[in-house]
Amino acid sequence: MKKKRETQLLECQLCHQRKPGTAMFPADMVRDSVVATIQAAHPDWNPDGYICSDDLNHFRTEHVEDLLEAEKGELDELEAGVIKALRKGDVVASNVAEEFEEQATFGQRVADKVAEFGGSWAFMGSFGAVLALWIALNSIHLLHKPFDPFPYILLNLCLSCLASIQAPVIMMSQNRQEARDRLRSENDYQINLKAELEIRAIDAKMDQLLTHQWQHLLEIQQIQTEMVEELARHTRLELGSR
Numbered sequence: 709m710k711k712k713r714e715t716q717l718l719e720c721q722l723c724h725q726r727k728p729g730t731a732m733f734p735a736d737m738v739r740d741s742v743v744a745t746i747q748a749a750h751p752d753w754n755p756d757g758y759i760c761s762d763d764l765n766h767f768r769t770e771h772v773e774d775l776l777e778a779e780k781g782e783l784d785e786l787e788a789g790v791i792k793a794l795r796k797g798d799v800v801a802s803n804v805a806e807e808f809e810e811q812a813t814f815g816q817r818v819a820d821k822v823a824e825f826g827g828s829w830a831f832m833g834s835f836g837a838v839l840a841l842w843i844a845l846n847s848i849h850l851l852h853k854p855f856d857p858f859p860y861i862l863l864n865l866c867l868s869c870l871a872s873i874q875a876p877v878i879m880m881s882q883n884r885q886e887a888r889d890r891l892r893s894e895n896d897y898q899i900n901l902k903a904e905l906e907i908r909a910i911d912a913k914m915d916q917l918l919t920h921q922w923q924h925l926l927e928i929q930q931i932q933t934e935m936v937e938e939l940a941r942h943t944r945l946e947l948g949s950r
Contacts, residue, residue, distance in 0.1 A: 716728070716729045718732045719758065720732065720760040721752075721757040722759055723760060723763055727760050730942055731760055731762075731942075733758065733759050733761060734758060735753070735757045735758060736755045738759065738764065739931065741771060741927060742764075743755075745770055749767075761938065768931050768935065772931065815880075818877075819877050819884070820884065823877060823880075823881030823882070826874055826877075843860065843863075846858065846863075
């Protein structure tokens with residue numbers, strides 16, 4: 709009875725060829741994912757019929773190729789998403805110093821220049837030379853009428869005026885420097901926050917991609933196992949029929 713069923717001719721619903729039962733496979737035993745691939749090409753697929761081994765292996769191979777292409781497509785989408793996020797119009801990174809200087813007023817620029825010159829060796833050298841020349845001119849005994857004799861009251865008055873003017877100017881420059889540093893810190897924080905969010909998004913996408921890859925590889929392995937078992941079954945049937 710078994711030998712009669714194996715030699716019985718059955719029709720494949722895809723190629724419509726009649727083949728022995730050993731070369732046919734019940735449609736209801738085909739994997740659902742492979743069935744979806746078959747139905748895409750043959751909408752009239754009937755789960756109650758049969759499919760020959762050649763057509764089944766063809767669609768199994770096509771399904772595996774689709775899985776591999778899907779994995780490659782997910783990887784391309786991941787790279788495209790990262791590039792799109794980095795090339796958005798709302799870029800966080802910016803030249804804070806340049807933007808800050810563009811908004812500075814004339815008085816603020818003058819304060820920066822005064823503070824910059826007041827904290828340089830050029831100022832120290834020129835200021836020391838002026839003091840030495842002032843004291844020398846007013847200390848020469850040959851000069852009958854010095855304009856600022858010892859103890860150099862006029863010099864002290866000039867130094868006091870210079871200090872009273874220079875100190876607020878330097879404080880103004882320091883306040884601007886603090887504002888510039890605050891803007892730079894805020895910009896750095898925004899950049900770091902955006903980078904952290906991008907890294908988290910990439911990490912989540914990579915986890916999802918790896919999960920899909922493992923699922924696809926497992927399904928491919930199961931299909932290969934089915935094909936090997938089917939080949940072994942055909943081999944046993946052929947050896948038993950001899």
